[in-house]
Amino acid sequence: MNKPNEGKAAIKHIESDYDKEIVLVSDFSAFDMKKAPLYDAVILDFTDKKGCLELLKTIRSSFIESIYLLPIFVLSIIEIKDDEIGQLSDGVINNIQTDSINSFIEKVKVKRKQLKPFTPSPEIDKNLIKLLRFSFTREKSLLPVKDRHSVIGYKYPLINLALDSKDAGAEMKAITKAVEEGFFSAKFIDRMHLCGKCYSGFLNYKEVDPETGDAHLETENIIHHFSCAYMGPESDFVREDKLICPKCTKTLRHIGVDYDKPSVMYHSIESDRYFQDPEMKVECLNCGHINDIEGLVQYDLFELSLTDEGIDEAIQPTGSQSAADTVYSGYITYATFGTFLRFEIERVKSSQKNSSIGLLRPGITSEIENDLGHQYQKLIEEISAFVVNNTTASHILSRSVNSFFILMPETPLDKCNMAMEKMKKSLKTLLENNVKDHDIEVHASVREITPNSEYQSVLNDLRAGILKD
Ligand SMILES: [Zn+2]
Ligand SMILES: [Zn+2]
Known part of the structure; x- marks a missing residue:
């Protein structure tokens, strides 16, 4: 038999005090993907950098849960300055400590047990579910990493795996959608300016002759x-x-x-023309398009952290009944709500009269939901109707899974807070009357909308307020 790595096993079982199949992979060509689900954890030897990254990407690009959720560590005695490896792996280690590897395996296992099976359908975005489930089992946020091979110049490694890397728009759309549906909260990292035609970030800014477009000045x-x-x-x-x-x-x-x-x-130089003000043009080195500065696309990069809605969706994908697409009577979609909020901030800027926003959320865990069975949907509808009945026509409502967002135009914060506290109390009573076996907490948080508010951080703050409640 032809042994590719003489004297060193290509795939070596690591002895430990735990009944776990932990393997160290040194020769990546010997790795059999079909066996991946049999391992509890895989350690990739970084000696072969290219092979290591390739295998890491192959495992994470699978859509089979027992493969892409596999705990993977990268073994390297030297420090690795590679953010992509940081995002795709479960950590870089410089020696093999089975204790900590075992506790990581156990942690992921507990999380995986909560995941419910779902039937794939055209309405279910399996790549999104994968992102949510990966992020949920790891309690890890998704970060963009710099990559000169990516059209934008940045990429989210896990999101990028399933997409055509030349199609920058697909990645941007996937992220915008996941944030708008409320599955991730977005923390600003950096702002990019991209070609208006192809979204490339590979741009050449230059001053040109406004008559001839010549850059030789x-x-x-x-x-x-x-x-x-x-x-x-x-x-x-x-x-x-x-x-x-x-x-x-x-x-x-x-x-x-x-x-x-x-x-x-x-x-x-070419035309021997003299002039006072040159024009700024931005040539795209990817598609050749000459952009005006105003024609560039502004694109923000975020650290994406799972929200409670994201966790719910990770555990039980709602598919075609996805939170943002469902229009409940009396409510607008979460995406439209975001637009309303942006308008409201603009309005506050000119009127100088602050508005407020509240979030109400019954603490129905997935265990309680399981227990309630068919009763759950009925309960949520009841809560939904309760919120509509306890707000006025001037309030704008949005519902995302079991989070209820209430925008109160021209309402000072203390008044909004009073209204929310009152609703919280009544809702608690409603839940006590309807659900006998469980004690369901009701959380509420409020925020003021001032001329300096930024809509994404208002929503993030509201959610964070719930966690502290
Ligand atoms: Zn003179
Ligand atoms: Zn372009």
């Missing part, structure tokens, strides 16, 4: 001769090592005394 000082008032480019004055005025032929002496340099002029 030089700048020249303009000289103003005080005594005769003549103004012209410096080259008109240069005579050997002196400056002599072309109009009055006097020699220029001291800058600030008999002449000065009030501004610069641009000179287009």
